[in-house]
Amino acid sequence: MTSTETRTTGKIGDSPLRPDGTLKVTGEFAYSSDLWHDDMCWGVTLRSPHPHARIHGIDVSAALALPGVHAVLTHADVPGLNRVGLEHLDQPALAEDVVRYQGEPVALVAADHPETARRAAKRIVVDYEELPALTDPRRALDEGVPQVQPGGNLVRELTIRRGDPAPQAPVVVALDFEVGMQDQAFLGPESGLAVPDGEGGLDLYVATQWLHVDQQQVCRVLDLPPDRARLHLAGVGGAFGGREDLSIHVHACLLALHTGKPVKMSYARDESFFGHVHRHPAWLRYEFGASEEGRLAYAKADILFDGGAYASSTTAVVGNGGTLGLGPYNIPSVTVDARGVYTNNPPCGAMRGFGCVQAAFAHEALMDELADRVGVDRVEIRALNGMRDGDLNITGQLIDSAAPVAELIRTVRDLPLPASPEGERDIRDLPGGASNTTHGEGVVRGIGYAVTYKNVGFSEGFDDYSTARVRLELTGGEPVATVHTAAAEVGQGLITVEQQICRTELGVDRVVVHPKNTFVGSGGSTSASRQTYVTGGAVKAACEAVRAAVLRLASARLGVGGLRLDGDKIVSASGEVLASLADVLGAEAVEETVEWHHRPTEEIDPETGQGNAHVQYAFSAHRAVVDVDVELGLVKVVALDTAQDVGKAINPDAVVGQIQGGSAQGMGLALMEEIVVTDGKVRNPSFTDYLIPTILDMPPMQVKVLEYADPHAPYGVRGVGEPPTISSGPAVAAAIRAATGKALRRVPVRPEHITL
Amino acid sequence: MDFLAPSTWAEALAAKAERPDALPVAGGTDVMVEMNFDHRRPGALLDLTRVAPLGEWAFDDGRVRLGAGVTYARVIAELGSTLPGLAMASRTVGSPQIRNRGTVGGNLGAASPAGDSHPALLAADAVVEVESAARGVRHVPVADFYTGVKRNALEQDELISAVLIAPPSGPQQFCKIGTRNAMVIAVSAFGFALHPDRRAVGTGIGSAAPTPRRATDAAAFLAGELEAAGLWESRAALPEGLAAEFGRKVRDAAAPIDDVRGTAAYRLHTLSVMARRAATWAWDEHRRAA
């Protein structure tokens, strides 16, 4: 909640240190779970133990009777509309007559100690009548299955029809693929603090990805105007899409307004697994038709996403899975059917890679199959079919900037390979590591490739913008810029990017990043790899407006026109230095606020799926090298190398950081990350059994960053955060297939899939 | 909840006798997790970390007497060559933080079928030394110590004082399957010891039955075959077929279940592979030592 200020010379293209970096490494960074207020209460949530049940009554009297309890609330205490949802208002903030998934919030408790609150929650008696649950999404649209939502079980169906409706090809390959449910697994659990202002309004400090959409949702449920519910970004410990939907927001506010006290909520790890949406599990059926040389003639895809009990962002995930689900390839004839359905499984929504991750496993596995069938090298088949600048994608959209698929995949191929193992090896370098399961026996090396493309920014006609306020004034005789946006810093490095842009545009050294809150216009979501592009664009535009105002001021002061800013000097048209920025500013503060929109996109045609759905595309490729103990099914990823076109690396260190982290997360899905759901119940809501890669699982990476500027984007940037998560997993899966000779049509690949 | 903090062993035993509901805590890496999850709400915690002798180890009558409070980190650093099997198992436990806090005594106290020290202790014929104020010291062979899922042979008033382990007369091995390369609970585990002095074989199976257990028949089979083929004398290579048959017999000694960490079939399969490999490595080392 304090301002961040750093002094570096870093402009665009440098890698100045991030202001939060040292604090995070030394454990001093204040995360949302560290929020504190004297006199605060603790809020806890009572959740449904059942995937589907009718609620006949809720008795809170025993909970209220516990000393130290300040409030016990149910849906009956919601003042406004008891509905939340990012794209569809289909989810009660607190359950009414039905619960639709295990973990659905039913009641809230505030008490003066978290343990008291937890004990009180256990005393709440909910009279449930269990209902038959729909837990197999493949049956969601059948006759006679339980209806999860009043409008039926279909969230969205998307069709793409392009080219020949009945295409033929000499070579046909097909497969079915299944992707398990991945979790964002951010380390900072959902948490926040709601502080009532004594006048019926409040301030909510919360770790989130989009303050303004949260504010809208909170206000709707609380029945408050926006100026009465002000949101402030608290320290975010990772997000990856899992903080796009609400978690504690409405609940903490309800409790704060009822008790008149500040209320803190902070989930424990197990609750976190129920407190946010996950990546959609998917079932994919793909077919490619190609020439004898391996050139694609047609592709068919049938994709099913399990959306779980509430829509969250399933609509947009289906949009991405459908429009981008055939990968970065030129395909003349296309048939795609993508569906998202409701079930009584945990709700699924946004996660890094958003619909493309699932599809990439299928199209990349099938591309290898095609390569082998026609006898073309697996890299060259991707180069042969890969998109280029000027091509049309499967929705008929012109790719109007770099699309270096061939270059990316050949680049990763040409990177040095890790040395072949010789002689005695340290067991920590072998599959199983220190667990001492092999000294080399059964170990086979495999190499796999994958390539992807991903949209950047919000799509399908969404008016996607960000707002920036930049103020320039003298502080201690030195010009200082203050930049204020509501765009969430979730660890990706946006704060540093905002500073770099201000330094570059305004010639100042010192840039203060104002705390993020709703006192400035929306920054849009920190998702879809969009903030450097969109908020970066807004900050740039605001800086340009400030600069113009300063130059107007200078013209007026100096009585000359045609001025420009060169570093911190005011320079005449002929290049003569006339004054310093400081001279011109004097006691004046120049402030401009700009709302900046990216190029508009369009809704796609409901029947053909054709249209300019996306604003920008980002491309990446990976090469994975794995050692597999084929007898035990254990995998050690030896190398995971990548090439990615980022348009322009505003902060090269941060770019590489995003690529490394994204690659690890994609690898995690290929190897181990899965929420196991049986009959609608989560079986592994803990880091004991939801495994994410450790440092012994993640190999060193070679990262090749290409910079083909996108002429339509500020500074030529291309979103960076998501592509690595998409192409890394399929490359790892391909490498395991290469080592084992097994088809492996499901991820995560479990050891028993290899051995049995 | 009361917090009892004895500073001597006698005080600790007295406290446990007086408060049978007191839950001992050593490194706390199991206890604190259970309390956080509200799986346990003991009347009292009995902190053993101030009882200095528990954190010590020494040679005693030809055996290592390993205090119940000795951490994995110290087993690895100080006993790597003296107790190789236990040290190998210790290296696979959790993360550096857990190895710095977690103790072998705590692993025995928790008696989880997935505890990593158990297969090594079983293979090495360890003996658990327990004591009560009323009845004094009792020695429990480790195979008798595990009585059920997360249950052990301790009486309500007893504490574990130490584990007694004879230094090996031959090579030892420990292998553990997990779905990631570190920080993982065993899907299955196997401990192996060659006892050339007794011409015997030691085994221990983890995570593949309600309790850690031995593969008694497999061990007897292998020792017998080594004897019959004169291999103890000749130190000739272990026939592949023999190692494989030993693996199958180890597998047959297990009774695993399907759970979220792995299937029973996979656990059985891995046991046969681990047993075959471990026996081969140990035998090869035995041959090299000649």
Ligand SMILES: Cc1cc2nc3c(=O)[nH]c(=O)nc-3n(C[C@H](O)[C@H](O)[C@H](O)COP(=O)(O)OP(=O)(O)OC[C@H]3O[C@@H](n4cnc5c(N)ncnc54)[C@H](O)[C@@H]3O)c2cc1C
């Ligand atoms: C992140 C994490 C990872 C882990 N990874 C592993 C792993 O890889 N392998 C593994 O085996 N375990 C693992 N564990 C579990 C745990 O670390 C071990 O079981 C460890 O050996 C427990 O030792 P401790 O000293 O911390 O025991 P504590 O938690 O202090 O006690 C454990 C139990 O033993 C009892 N106890 C302790 N000392 C005595 C005594 N002297 N007399 C009688 N009873 C006693 C306690 O009452 C309690 O019931 C992990 C735990 C965590 C949190």
